[in-house]
Amino acid sequence: MMLILALILILTGFLHMAVTINSHFRLLYGRQTLPHSSARMLQAAGLGWLALALWPCINAWSVQVGLVVWVGLLHLGALLITACLTWKPDWFRLGWRYVGQLRRLLLPGLQLS
Amino acid sequence: MKETLRQSMTWLHTWSSLIVIWLLFAVFVTGTLSFFRTEITHWMQPEGHGASQPQQAATTAIQRLQQLAPDASRWDIQLPGERSRLTGLSWSNPGEVMERRRGPMLSIDPATGETLDLRETAGGNFLYRFHFELYGIPRELGRILVGIASMLMLVALVSGVIMHRKIFTDFFSFRPGKKTASWIDAHVIGGVLALPFHLMITFSGLILLASTLLFWNGGDQRNGPPPAGPQTASHGPNTTPERPSSRGEPRDEQVERGARPQWNNERPDHEGARSEHPHPLREKNPSARHTHITPTGDQPAVDINAMIRQAQTLWDAPVNAITVEQPNQTDARWQLSTGSREGLTSGRNGRQLIFDNQGQLLENRAEPEATGALAATYSVLRVLHEARFADTTVRWLLFVSGILGSLMVATGAILWVVKRSRQQLGQLGYELVSTLNLAAIAGLLIAIAGYFWANRLLPAVLENRESWEIRVFFGIWLLSLLHALFQHQRQGWVLQLSVGAALFGLIPLLDPLTSRTGLWFALQQGDWIRLLFDLVCLLMALVLLVAVVYLRKVSAPRRPTPEPANVRARPIQEVKPQEITP
Numbered sequence: 001m002m003l004i005l006a007l008i009l010i011l012t013g014f015l016h017m018a019v020t021i022n023s024h025f026r027l028l029y030g031r032q033t034l035p036h037s038s039a040r041m042l043q044a045a046g047l048g049w050l051a052l053a054l055w056p057c058i059n060a061w062s063v064q065v066g067l068v069v070w071v072g073l074l075h076l077g078a079l080l081i082t083a084c085l086t087w088k089p090d091w092f093r094l095g096w097r098y099v100g101q102l103r104r105l106l107l108p109g110l111q112l113s
Numbered sequence: 114m115k116e117t118l119r120q121s122m123t124w125l126h127t128w129s130s131l132i133v134i135w136l137l138f139a140v141f142v143t144g145t146l147s148f149f150r151t152e153i154t155h156w157m158q159p160e161g162h163g164a165s166q167p168q169q170a171a172t173t174a175i176q177r178l179q180q181l182a183p184d185a186s187r188w189d190i191q192l193p194g195e196r197s198r199l200t201g202l203s204w205s206n207p208g209e210v211m212e213r214r215r216g217p218m219l220s221i222d223p224a225t226g227e228t229l230d231l232r233e234t235a236g237g238n239f240l241y242r243f244h245f246e247l248y249g250i251p252r253e254l255g256r257i258l259v260g261i262a263s264m265l266m267l268v269a270l271v272s273g274v275i276m277h278r279k280i281f282t283d284f285f286s287f288r289p290g291k292k293t294a295s296w297i298d299a300h301v302i303g304g305v306l307a308l309p310f311h312l313m314i315t316f317s318g319l320i321l322l323a324s325t326l327l328f329w330n331g332g333d334q335r336n337g338p339p340p341a342g343p344q345t346a347s348h349g350p351n352t353t354p355e356r357p358s359s360r361g362e363p364r365d366e367q368v369e370r371g372a373r374p375q376w377n378n379e380r381p382d383h384e385g386a387r388s389e390h391p392h393p394l395r396e397k398n399p400s401a402r403h404t405h406i407t408p409t410g411d412q413p414a415v416d417i418n419a420m421i422r423q424a425q426t427l428w429d430a431p432v433n434a435i436t437v438e439q440p441n442q443t444d445a446r447w448q449l450s451t452g453s454r455e456g457l458t459s460g461r462n463g464r465q466l467i468f469d470n471q472g473q474l475l476e477n478r479a480e481p482e483a484t485g486a487l488a489a490t491y492s493v494l495r496v497l498h499e500a501r502f503a504d505t506t507v508r509w510l511l512f513v514s515g516i517l518g519s520l521m522v523a524t525g526a527i528l529w530v531v532k533r534s535r536q537q538l539g540q541l542g543y544e545l546v547s548t549l550n551l552a553a554i555a556g557l558l559i560a561i562a563g564y565f566w567a568n569r570l571l572p573a574v575l576e577n578r579e580s581w582e583i584r585v586f587f588g589i590w591l592l593s594l595l596h597a598l599f600q601h602q603r604q605g606w607v608l609q610l611s612v613g614a615a616l617f618g619l620i621p622l623l624d625p626l627t628s629r630t631g632l633w634f635a636l637q638q639g640d641w642i643r644l645l646f647d648l649v650c651l652l653m654a655l656v657l658l659v660a661v662v663y664l665r666k667v668s669a670p671r672r673p674t675p676e677p678a679n680v681r682a683r684p685i686q687e688v689k690p691q692e693i694t695p
Contacts, residue, residue, distance in 0.1 A: 003506060018285045062455040064493075065502050071309050072510030075517065078285065078306040086287040 002060035006070065009053035010077035015099050016046030018081055018092070027089055028096055041107055050074070122276040130269035130522075131529055131546070133262040135553035138522045140259055142557060144244040144314075145515030146237065148500050148508050149646075151196045153237030156646040157568045159628035160231045161199045161220060165638060170223035171417045171435060174200045177226040178440070181219075182206065188437040193223045194452075195431070195505050198640060234568055235579035239586075240561075245322065248583065253325060260322040266315045273304060280305060296528045303521030310514035311521070317494035415447065415472050423474065424449045424466045445470040453504065456480055457496045458489035526550045548594075548601040555609035556593030558657070562616035563589040565650075569627040603664055610661045618654030621647040 018024045020039040025032075034042075053073065058066035084092045130137070146153065155161065167173070174190045182188070182204040191201035203218040220229045242248070246255035274280070284305065287298045304311065319326075421432050430453035438446040447468040454463050467476040483489035496502055500511055530547050537543035567585035575581060597605055624647055625631040635643050 014285070021282055021285065024285065061507075064457040065455070065507070068457070068497065068502070069507055069510065072507065072514060075307040075310060075514050076510060079302070079513070079517065082285045082287055082302055082306065085285050086289060 002056035003069075003073070006053040006056040006073050007077060009049055009056070010073050011080065011095070012099055012102070013046045013049030013053065014077050014081045015092075015095050016042045016049060016103070018085065019096065020046075024085060024092070027085070028093060042103075045103065045107060119276050119278075122272040126269055126272040126276055127529065129265045129272070130525060133265050134522060134526045134529075135549050136258065136262045137266055138519060138526065138553050139557055140244050140262060141515065141519040141522050142561070143240040144318075145512060145519060146561070147241040147244055148503075148511050148515065150237035150241045152642045152646065153240065154234065155197060155199075155642050156624075157234040157236045157565070158231040159569070159624075160573075161222075161229050162628050162635065162640065162643060163630045164193075164198050164222045164229070165224045166193060166198060167224040169418055170200050171421060171432075173223060173226045174202060174221065174435075175417060177221055178202055178204060183441055185440060186438070188435075188440050190435040190437075192431075192433055192435065194433050196642070198642065199223065199229065232573040233575075233578040235582045239564075239579070239583055245318070248587070256322050256325040260319065260326045263315050263319045263322065264326075267312075267319060270304070270308070270311055270315060274308070277301065277305070293528070293531055296524055296531050300521055300524040300528050303517045303519075303524060307514045307517040307521075310511070311518050313494075313497055314515075314518070317498035320491070320494050321498060415445075415468075415470060417447070420447060420449055420466070420468050420472055424451070427466065427477070428453070428464055430464075443470060446475075447472075452501075454480055454496075454502050457493045457502055458483040523554050526554065544601070548597045551597040551601045551605050551609060552590070552594040555606060555613060556590050556597065558653070559593055559609060559613045559616060560586050560590035562613055562620070562650075562653075565620060566616060566623065569623055607661055607664050610657045610664070614654045614657035614661060616654075617650045617657065620650040620654075 019028065020034060020042045022033060025034050054066070054070050057070040057073070060066070061069055081092075084095070170192050171190065174192070175188075178185070178188050178190070181202070184207065185204040186207040187205045189201075189203045191197070193200055199220045200223045201220055220231055221227060222229055239248075245259050246252045247258065248255070250258075277283075283298070283301060287302055288294050417435070424432050428451050430451045432449045433452040434450050436448040436450070438448070447470075448465055449468070450465040451463055464480055465476075465478040466474060467478070469475050483492055500508060503511060526546075527550060530543065530550060533543055564582060564586040567582045571578060571581055571585075593609060596609065599605075600608070621632070624643070628643075630638075632644065632647065
């Protein structure tokens, strides 16, 4: 259970990171480019989500083992996002829409274009 | 300046890895499979597949030991758990020369206590051994070769990171259908996404093999700084401090750890259940034999299940092994241990509870603290590499990372060929690399599948059965190499990958046909070890099949075509005969 929660948090984090990459940003917003400052904000938010995923890992395992599990989940999450971007960009858009709600809540002033 | 650095790193990356890349692929694949060593062995011993999983396997095991060896000086019980579905029993008799156990002497059905006549198999252990000391050559040489390969792998990893231009921009990018670019992407995905794993596994593997490489350090010091030290000092009166190795860990740990002291003198797993080295310390300690002289006759009833409950509540983890010193005597000691661990710095031994003959808790041994930063570091590396901390979930994560690593190595090897296809076609070096690529990548996968087939198809009772399995493995690999010598272009890949896909894909059919029980029964019983093995084989077949379809669809990468790949693909492959006929 904690594992799934951690994976969802990690996917959320990587979604934020992926959006800051231009080619993937265009997938969502057409031709526009992301302002530099917003990219930084999104990256920070992404890192935050990734860091948050540490908590369920450490909760379910011990600190040391939890860290290893976290890193393993980072590998898996990055792989899933990559596969998604390659073969199922629709899922990526869907994921971003869901994550978008959270983003608006947490980073209300963010300019995306 | 920056460009020159990058260029020199590219050169280093290319050539340092190329000379060992085929070995690296074999090490990575067999090493990845070794995360599931005991699970693979379970699959390879279908005689044990019908065993059911009762709540009270310990009671049955003790009853059985009472019948088999009531006068023994020590019992060892490996309980079924997440990773194994049988109970393993072993014991030593008083006065007997201490022998190192190589796994349990007897496997019984956990529910009925019936002895199971398991077939001999090289099992997952062969793959495990192969991944760090190869096979058929002196063990030291094998270790040195693998050590050198890991060193070069580390060089390749670091130089690969430096030479990569846009590590963050390309982080999630995969561009299929673009020939060289796709191969580069795949190589980078395999490498970058799991980079922490690769660095960890390569570096720790190197450290584990370091003593064979630093040959001037005065002999084999694989034990390293003694993280297990503090524990051995605190044993009770009847335990033998010189044998911390068999102090009840899960089965696979015991196999490996027992082998350490006389590492250089014996063959690994191919010579039966035990080997005959008397333990030097034990020999010098005659008093250890005289403690057996007072059997008490009436044995107080010990409630093993109460002890297990207590241990499980205390640890929040299952009990994996029970060791009884002086069973049936007043000073008997019951030692319960678990393979699950809290930390990585604590060396190889897990948590233990010691009970006396009345079922009273005497001692609660936590995981030992590391003796220093060095010992802690060594322990972390070792425990990480050997996945001793890992429950099944974590093992799957490691497995995925290992697959990514294998992918990185394989695509790296193919990339070398793809990049040079235009200029160097027909040159000796190019042809050699192409041949070895095919034999090392596709050939190894076929050989592994063939190894599993051999396990089920060879007669269950056969002289030197394990060596036959291994012979089949290498025989198939050799065949693949011979084939690759003559046909290492695309057709060769298509053929070998198809064979691999067929062998892997049919394993879920082979399994129920050659096992005592079918898959439906396994599902009812919840034998997920076996079901997941079949599932992974099926996935493997699927991946190979996709590769075959892909290879048949795109044009051969070495054809110098300015047009997009798929335009030229069909004329070359299928339409050509028709073009000639009219």
